[in-house]
Amino acid sequence: MAVGGALLLCTTAALPSGAAFAVGTPSPYAFAPDARPVTGATGTADAVRLSPGTTYKSSLPSEGKIYYRLDLAATSDTYVSATAIPAPGSTVSASDGIRVSVQDADGRSCSFGTETFRVVHSPRPIAAWAAREISANTSRCESAGTYYAVVERVGTASSAPDTWDLELFATSEPSLEQTGATSAPEAWDSASPAPLTGEGVRREGGSGFASAVSVGEGVWSADIEPGRTFFYRVPLPWGRQLYATAELGSSADGGGIAVGALDLSLYNPARGLVDDASTNYDGSQKAVEIDPLPPVAYENRYAVPDRVSGMRFAGSYYLVVHLAADVAEKYGDGTLPLTLRVRVGGSAESGPGYAGSPSRRASLRLVEAIRGGCGERGRGRR
Incomplete structure (x- = not known):
């Protein structure tokens, strides 16, 4: 998935280990205590707005796409991550997973990301992300305006038709004062150091x-x-x-x-x-x-x-x-x-x-x- 990065986060809210904020059957996943509950829309007309710097709690049905709105300026990159949380005991296969995409008002994709359970077909939190980037290497999706974060499940043919809990995280990264290099570093130390030893x-x-x-x-x-x-x-x-x-x-x-x-x-x-x-x-x-x-x-x-x-x-x-x-x-x-x-x-x-x-x-x-x-x-x- 070739998407942009995110705002830099150094602080997180503390929660007791194992705490959960799901409704109904308790979930082993601890949602952010300040996560705002939102409902994903089945179309763009009713899509709820996501604000960068905010965490949300929602749900993801087994079929169909759900939409959230992004109102973006042309001065920063914006990123959306969705963490899917199947209930304990759910049936998942290696190809099951989640896809997140960011689209402009004309339905064109800015970027998308897909994550699946792969060989570890055990119900657990998995996250995918997508971005609206302003880049010197592409002119796509650079204008200010309305965009949409689209979330859906993939590969659900063998899965139980249950709804997954969903934690959404939207964030942004400002542009640079002065554009620097537009290519990745060509060389870096890829050798593995000796592992740490001693009592944990x-x-x-x-x-x-x-x-x-x-x-x-x-x-x-x-x-x-x-x-x-x-x-x-x-x-x-x-x-x-x-x-x-x-x-x-x-x-x-x-x-x-x-x-x-x-x-x-x-x-x-x-x-x-x-x-x-x-x-x-x-x-x-x-x-x-x-x-x-x-x-x-x-x-x-x-x-x-x-x-x-x-x-x-x-x-x-x-x-x-x-x-x-x-x-x-x-x-x-x-x-x-x-x-x-x-x-x-x-x-x-x-x-x-x-x-x-x-x-x-x-x-x-x-x-x-x-x-x-x-x-x-x-x-x-x-």
Whole structure:
């Protein structure tokens, strides 16, 4: 998905781990406490307006598109992320997922993104994003006016026809005071450093993006049960590089192979997926690693691969760890030991010169990131 980045986020609202704000059957996902409830329209005429810098709670039917309105100026990029949350016990297949697109008033696509459950066909939160970008490399969708965020499900033929909870996040990024390079860096250190060792510091992850637990470089440990998803956030200033590995401990109970048991995903500050990796589990200890990523740089947005172009903002990046519900069928529904190893490399650099921000709330977050407010907190033992 070739879409733009997002406003830089360094702060998130804290929620008790495992808290939920869903109506009806409790959800393992913790929505932002300030999320505004909205209903997606079945057409553009009744579409509710989304404001950059705001989080929303909605729902996604099994069929059909739902629309939200964006009233945009011609001075900033705007991004919309949608996190789909199937209910525990839902039936999902590898091809099921969510698609988000931003369209102009003439129905032309500015960008779109699709995410599916892939081999980890376990009901869990997944997010996709799309953008209205103002770029020197394209003239599409640059004018001010009305745009629409369109959300739909994909590949639902084998899924249960249930409605998914949906968390929407809209944000914006101002233009630069002066245009710089319009191509991605050609070279960067892609070697993996030696993994961190030592006893882990206990740190159970949050249950959503808003409640993600802040970690810095270090070794972190928790106990995770099948079907659970942990959210961690890692502050990354400009110029820093992230390396992350998740490890699942051995089990003396049960037996057999759980396919796609452990999944480790990395999302950027706009909640856009940068990269992910998964591994099977057979009762012995297993590890999964995010391949080396480039240092955070504004120019990364001009790269073609998602895993490079997604590393375009300073701010809080999210490591999301999921243990598939199927693991319980072979190893019981008790917890398994989880170890998260995080290393932050590179050297901090000054960020780009932004011209301003379309909203005060957005501006405060952006300035915090540029001035180094995303310092590495919560450093663990090594």
